[in-house]
Amino acid sequence: MSNSTIDSSASATSRRQGFTQLRKLVWRDKKALIGTVVLTIFLIAAILGSLIAPYDPNGMDFDMMEPPSWSHPLGTDDLGRDLLSRVIVGAQVSLFVGVSTVIIALVAGLVLGILAGYLGGWVDHIIMRYIDLQWAFPNFIIAVYLVAVFGTGLSNVIVAISLAFIDDFARIARGMVLSIKEEQYVAAARTVGVSDIRIMWRHILPNAAAPIIVLATVSVSYAILGEATLSFLGLGVDASTPTWGLILADGRSFISRAWWLGIFPGLAIMLTVLSINFIGDALRDFLDVRETTAVD
Amino acid sequence: MLRYLSRRLLGAIFVMWVVAMLVFFMMRIVPGDPFEAMLFDSGDPAAAEELRKKFGLDQPAHIQYLIWQWNTLHGEFGFSIYGSHQPVSRLIAEALPRTLSLAGLSFFLAVLIAVPAGIIAATRRNTGADYTVTVFAFIGLSMPEFWVAILLIIFFAAHLHWLPAIGYVPLSEGFWPWFSHLILPAVAVGTGFSAIMARMIRSSMIEVLKTDYMRLARSKGLSQQALTMYHALPNALIPVVTVMGISFALLMAGAVVVENVFAIKGLGRLLIQGILNRDYPLVQGTILVVSAIFVFSNLLVDLLYTIIDPRIRYDK
Numbered sequence: 001m002s003n004s005t006i007d008s009s010a011s012a013t014s015r016r017q018g019f020t021q022l023r024k025l026v027w028r029d030k031k032a033l034i035g036t037v038v039l040t041i042f043l044i045a046a047i048l049g050s051l052i053a054p055y056d057p058n059g060m061d062f063d064m065m066e067p068p069s070w071s072h073p074l075g076t077d078d079l080g081r082d083l084l085s086r087v088i089v090g091a092q093v094s095l096f097v098g099v100s101t102v103i104i105a106l107v108a109g110l111v112l113g114i115l116a117g118y119l120g121g122w123v124d125h126i127i128m129r130y131i132d133l134q135w136a137f138p139n140f141i142i143a144v145y146l147v148a149v150f151g152t153g154l155s156n157v158i159v160a161i162s163l164a165f166i167d168d169f170a171r172i173a174r175g176m177v178l179s180i181k182e183e184q185y186v187a188a189a190r191t192v193g194v195s196d197i198r199i200m201w202r203h204i205l206p207n208a209a210a211p212i213i214v215l216a217t218v219s220v221s222y223a224i225l226g227e228a229t230l231s232f233l234g235l236g237v238d239a240s241t242p243t244w245g246l247i248l249a250d251g252r253s254f255i256s257r258a259w260w261l262g263i264f265p266g267l268a269i270m271l272t273v274l275s276i277n278f279i280g281d282a283l284r285d286f287l288d289v290r291e292t293t294a295v296d
Numbered sequence: 297m298l299r300y301l302s303r304r305l306l307g308a309i310f311v312m313w314v315v316a317m318l319v320f321f322m323m324r325i326v327p328g329d330p331f332e333a334m335l336f337d338s339g340d341p342a343a344a345e346e347l348r349k350k351f352g353l354d355q356p357a358h359i360q361y362l363i364w365q366w367n368t369l370h371g372e373f374g375f376s377i378y379g380s381h382q383p384v385s386r387l388i389a390e391a392l393p394r395t396l397s398l399a400g401l402s403f404f405l406a407v408l409i410a411v412p413a414g415i416i417a418a419t420r421r422n423t424g425a426d427y428t429v430t431v432f433a434f435i436g437l438s439m440p441e442f443w444v445a446i447l448l449i450i451f452f453a454a455h456l457h458w459l460p461a462i463g464y465v466p467l468s469e470g471f472w473p474w475f476s477h478l479i480l481p482a483v484a485v486g487t488g489f490s491a492i493m494a495r496m497i498r499s500s501m502i503e504v505l506k507t508d509y510m511r512l513a514r515s516k517g518l519s520q521q522a523l524t525m526y527h528a529l530p531n532a533l534i535p536v537v538t539v540m541g542i543s544f545a546l547l548m549a550g551a552v553v554v555e556n557v558f559a560i561k562g563l564g565r566l567l568i569q570g571i572l573n574r575d576y577p578l579v580q581g582t583i584l585v586v587s588a589i590f591v592f593s594n595l596l597v598d599l600l601y602t603i604i605d606p607r608i609r610y611d612k
Contacts, residue, residue, distance in 0.1 A: 136311050137590050138549040145315075148571040148579050149322040225440050229553055232442050233568050248446065252557070255446060256454035256461075263450070266443035274438035281434075 029285070035278030042272050046091040053085035057242050065258045075260040077251055083260060086242040087268050093243040094272065097158055098224035104162035106216050109169025114200050116170065117177030127170065134167040140226055147235045154237045161226050165219055172215055176208030183207075210287040217280040221273040228269050244269045297602075304598070308591040315587045320364065320580055324357045353576070364580065373581035378573045384581040387566055392585065394464050395555065395562035399547045401478050402486035406547075410490040414497025418532075419524060421502060429494060436491030441550045445484035445557040452480060462559040481558045485550040492546075493536065501532040537600055544593050548586070 050057065061080035068075045074083035116127040134142055139161075146160035180186060181204075189199050230236035231245030239246065244265045251261025348354045355363070367374060373384035417429035453461035459480055465473040504510060505528055513527045552564030559565075563586055570578035 133311060133314060136594055137587070138545045140549045141545075141552070141586065141590070144552070144567065144571070145319060145583060148567075148583070149319060221438070228440050229442060232440075233553065233556055234572055235568065245440075245442075248443065252446065255450050259450050259454075262446040266440070266446060269443060270435070270439050273440075274434060277434055277438055 029282045031278040032282035035275035035282070038271055038275035039279065042091050043095065045088045046095045049089050049092050053088045055082035055085040057081065057085040057089040065254060068260055074264045075258065077261055078254050083264055086247050087244070087265055090242045090244045090247055090265065091268065093237060093241055094224050094227060094269070097161065097227040098220045101158055101161040101165065101223045102216050102219045105165035105219065106169050108162070109166045110173045110212070112166065113170035113173025114177050114204065117174035118181065118196065118200055118204070131167045131170050135171070139164040139222065140229065143226055143230065144235065147230060152235050152238070154241070157227060157230055157236050161223050165223065168215060168219065169212065172211055173208060176211065177204055180204050180207050214280060214284045214287060217276060217283055221276040221280070224269065224273055304595050308595055311591050312584065312587050316580065316584050319583050320361055321357060323576060323579065368584070374577035376575055376578045378575045378578070384577050387578065388563070388581055388585055391561055391563045391566050393466070394560050395551050395564060397467065398478060398481055398485060398551045398555065398560065398562060402482040402489065402547055403544065405482055406486035406490035406493060410493035411497060413494040415501060415524060415529065417494070417498040418501030418505065429498065433491040433495045436487045439487060441484050441488060441553050442557050444487050445481065445554050448480045448484055464560040481554045481560060484554045485547055488550065489547050493540065496536050497532060500535045501528055504528045504532045537597060540597065545590050548589055
């Protein structure tokens with residue numbers, strides 16, 4: 001009993017110090033600062049969505065393919081829909097897919113990786129064979145294969161992208177567990193009679209956190225790119241939901257006459273992904289994680 | 297070495313077999329039928345049934361699988377359900393050179409840009425040049441390939457009229473027609489790859505420049521050029537090959553996407569259209585070939601190591 005009190009108060013202090021350090025980092029590192037500011041803007045756009053959109057994102061009008069102007073800052077599309085409103089609402093799906101897929105992949109990957117690394121034996125063998133299978137292909141191709149199997153639509157896209165990312169998390173978690181398993185504090189905990197699950201939760205996970213946080217951050221940017229690309233190819237969400245990839249797909253036939261249809265939604269994707277990459281890079285420096293080769 | 301090679305080859309074939317089987321059965325488990333979508337307008341159930349029979353889709357899934365596997369082993373992938381029912385093997389044979397020349401050209405362009413950029417950034421660390429390379433690499437990494445493709449079309453095709461916006465011309469019809477159609481897609485595919493590689497070369501060079509043997513070479517009074525080209529670069533390239541291997545796979549993935557923007561009838565376009573039409577034989581055939589490219593390029597990279605780094609041996 002007294003043990004756990006000491007435990008939790010110590011971790012609370014270190015957590016508070018962690019936040020202070022993180023705040024310092026954001027101010028010191030220009031990349032992190034720019035990334036945080038830009039991402040916050042997009043997050044606000046995503047959360048408020050149609051509340052701040054100047055027009056109805058699906059509302060058609062006779063002002064078709066108008067170049068950017070005061071009344072339509074990013075212009076209008078071939079059906080007279082306001083591009084700015086569509087881009088703002090599009091942030092919702094993009095960020096939702098980006099974050100939710102990584103959370104699913106993170107949880108599932110961690111469970112698989114920790115089980116494989118900690119239990120070893122045939123569990124490890126089966127899990128690793130599956131992970132090796134996925135590892136042979138880029139994540140995006142896995143996602144395309146899965147959409148080929150499951151079909152299109154928002155929930156299928158989320159399932160496809162999360163499954164595609166599982167191997168990255170499982171692999172890194174397993175590696176961490178294997179290296180930590182031999183540490184003395186884990187051996188000590190086991191000698192005292194702490195259960196396996198508690199050892200994994202209290203001792204192994206916190207010590208494996210740094211590289212996993214970095215991977216998760218960077219994965220959000222790849223997930224956003226993946227969703228945009230799938231939607232662009234017509235394999236993503238259905239056509240009634242404006243997402244950045246879909247807006248670009250809609251505008252593609254008109255780009256020779258209406259450049260703004262090809263520029264602005266892509267710019268939104270790039271700025272979001274760039275800001276997440278900036279944050280990921282700053283986190284990598286901050287948490288002192290060696291650059292991994294998980295590039296897809 | 298021979299034992300290692302045969303084991304890896306068997307492993308590669310096994311991976312392809314598992315992927316093909318998974319895709320085959322999962323496509324059939326998921327509800328939805330290609331002919332329902334196809335005959336949506338006419339809505340004649342008898343016609344759909346006839347087509348199902350013609351393509352063998354009225355059989356139970358495991359029988360279909362055995363037939364498919366038997367045919368595949370004989371190099372026959374069946375017929376496309378959609379359009380003019382062309383043999384899938386012919387469609388793939390036509391598509392393969394397009395995709396490979398696209399991936400090849402973008403690989404070449406990306407290396408051409410990334411290697412000097414990485415070296416300059418590493419040797420002039422923390423200068424304006426380094427900063428520029430880093431910023432461009434970040435931007436390159438953050439742009440989806442299809443958007444780069446759109447930007448290139450807007451600028452070079454629609455605005456300047458310098459290059460064609462769509463299509464593909466085989467190399468046999470002359471270098472310039474081939475190159476002019478392929479350069480924009482190649483840049484679109486290669487941008488992200490080039491960014492990843494420039495960053496890798498930079499950080500790997502920086503590590504190498506810190507080593508003792510570099511200090512020794514420098515103290516011998518070698519010129520900066522000799523130091524970089526003969527001592528630092530070969531050693532810095534070893535980790536880069538890993539990334540090149542993974543990234544070649546990325547190039548292929550990028551090609552799959554970019555082909556669809558430039559209307560190049562490569563493997564990617566076949567795959568995506570097959571998926572959209574639920575054209576089972578086409579999707580199965582394309583996935584098999586695409587998977588083979590990935591699996592064997594992974595193998596090739598592992599073998600490349602032994603050439604680049606003689607310390608690595610696979611004898612055991």
